[in-house]
Amino acid sequence: MAEQVYGDEVEPGDEIGPLLKHPDLEQVRRFLSAGRMGGPGGMAGRFTDEAAAQREGLSGPILPGPMSQAFLSQLLTDWAGPQGWLRSLDVNFRRPTRHGEPLKCIGLVTDKQEEGDKTLVKLDVFIEDPRGDRPTQGVAEVLIPTRR
Amino acid sequence: MTQDTELQYDASVIGVEVETGQFEVTKEHILSYCEAIGETNPLYTDEEAAKRGPYGGLIAPPGFYTSIRTGQGLDPKLVFGNTTFNAGNRLEFLAPIRPGDVITARTKVHEIYEKTGRTGRMVFLVRRTTYRNQRGEDVAIADQSLVYRQV
Numbered sequence: 001m002a003e004q005v006y007g008d009e010v011e012p013g014d015e016i017g018p019l020l021k022h023p024d025l026e027q028v029r030r031f032l033s034a035g036r037m038g039g040p041g042g043m044a045g046r047f048t049d050e051a052a053a054q055r056e057g058l059s060g061p062i063l064p065g066p067m068s069q070a071f072l073s074q075l076l077t078d079w080a081g082p083q084g085w086l087r088s089l090d091v092n093f094r095r096p097t098r099h100g101e102p103l104k105c106i107g108l109v110t111d112k113q114e115e116g117d118k119t120l121v122k123l124d125v126f127i128e129d130p131r132g133d134r135p136t137q138g139v140a141e142v143l144i145p146t147r148r
Numbered sequence: 149m150t151q152d153t154e155l156q157y158d159a160s161v162i163g164v165e166v167e168t169g170q171f172e173v174t175k176e177h178i179l180s181y182c183e184a185i186g187e188t189n190p191l192y193t194d195e196e197a198a199k200r201g202p203y204g205g206l207i208a209p210p211g212f213y214t215s216i217r218t219g220q221g222l223d224p225k226l227v228f229g230n231t232t233f234n235a236g237n238r239l240e241f242l243a244p245i246r247p248g249d250v251i252t253a254r255t256k257v258h259e260i261y262e263k264t265g266r267t268g269r270m271v272f273l274v275r276r277t278t279y280r281n282q283r284g285e286d287v288a289i290a291d292q293s294l295v296y297r298q299v
Contacts, residue, residue, distance in 0.1 A: 002189070021186065030184040034177070034215055056231055057299035065234040070185040070211035077189055077209065082201050085241070086210045092236040138236070 004081035007119025007146040010112055016123070018104040019075040023063060025099055031067050062096040068136040072125045075105040076140055084144045087120070091138035097129065104128045107140070118143045155271060157260055161222035165256040168277065169218035175247040178208045181215050207244040213251075213279055213288045221255035221275060228271045228296040235272060235295040243287045250282040258291060271296040 023031075028047055045052030046062060053061045069091050076086050097103070104127070111122040121144060126137035175195070182193050187209055190197035198206040245251065258276040262269060272293050279288045 027184065027186070030180075034180040034184040065237065066211060066214035067185065069214070069237055069239075070187075070209070073210040074185065074187055074189070077191075082191060088238070088240045089210070090236070090238040093234055096233075 002078060002081050004083050005079060005144055007112060007114070007121070007144055010109055010119070010121055010144070012109050012111055014109040016079045016107040016109070017075050018106045018128075019071065019078065021071050021103045021105060021127075022101070023067065023099055023103070025061070028061070028063065028067065028099055031064065031070075058096055060098055062098060065091075065093045065136075068093065068097055068127055071103070071105045071127060072107075072136070072138065072140070075107055075125065076123070076142055079107070080142045080144055084142055087141040087143055089125075089138060089140045091125070091136055093136055095133065095135040097127065097135045101130055110139075114146060115143065117146055117148075119146045155226075155228055155262060157224040157226040159224075159260075161224050162257045162259065164222055165254045165278075166221050167252060168221050168255040169216065169253045171216045171218075171251050171253075173208065173212075173216075173245055173247055173249045173251060175206060177215065178206065178212060178247060181212050182209060185209075185211070203244055203246075205246065207246055210239070210241050210288075212245055213239075213290060216251055216253060216279065218253040218255060218277060221277075222257060224257050224260060224273065226260060226271065226273055226296060229298040231299050232294050232296050235293040237293070238291040240289045241287075242289070243281070243285050245279075245281070245287050249287075251287065252280050254278050254280070268298065 046056050047064050107123040107125045109123050113120050121142045123140045125140050126134040128134050192209045195206050255277040258274040260273050262271045274291050274293045277290045280286050
């Protein structure tokens with residue numbers, strides 16, 4: 001198990017990550033398959049097919065939003081440790097994210113407060129592409145233990 | 149039908165929740181989801197290590213609920229633009245999802261609103277889905293926001 005982070009070790013301004021990801025077409029296909037998004041009625045075309053994506057006004061196939069969201073969840077649960085709990089995650093898919101590029105998932109602590117025997121940590125989270133754009137960004141709340 | 153220039157939808161379905169799916173969670177499904185996103189946390193991927201952890205066994209990672217295929221619920225018959233995208237998701241994680249759980253999803257149209265951005269007029273349709281396990285505990289609430297646009 002990963003190390004446990006405690007409330008007294010966290011301060012607003014702290015950066016967490018980066019969690020590095022480099023999703024390619026094969027990984028997107030696996031995600032769609034595991035997520036059962038590729039079947040009849042699914043929207044797999046824009047995620048896997050150049051021509052289908054271009055018909056929708058995209059420059060090429062894009063990452064499914066739930067995959068970007070899963071990367072940010074992983075950033076947060078890796079950091080929160082085994083006793084941590086991701087309570088909420090609110091993400092905006094501001095721009096399409098293309099495959100085949102290295103992505104950095106990063107969090108910034110914005111606030112913390114005691115909540116019972118836990119510490120509630122609030123963070124800004126985002127995915128940064130190689131051009132420094134942040135196509136996915138959002139906010140999260142994570143409960144971690146408070147050291148007694 | 150509500151009509152506001154070319155924006156049309158059936159407002160009577162807003163807030164009306166219907167069952168949109170039921171799904172039994174398996175260890176194999178959790179592991180295949182983890183493999184697909186590159187998840188390595190032993191809480192979600194290593195049964196033996198997870199037994200020694202705070203949940204006493206394997207649980208699903210937070211994003212796993214997106215792999216529970218559900219229906220869309222009632223159709224507000226929203227007519228606008230020529231394409232739709234997932235604009236964002238707001239998620240509350242209330243309790244762990246475990247192998248063997250039977251999860252029932254219930255969905256409602258939460259709200260419909262419009263905005264004008266850099267690229268012109270956009271209409272947002274927010275669906276709220278509540279995921280409940282076989283013990284009657286809500287495990288997650290997800291708001292999915294779809295944007296309708298003209299491109």
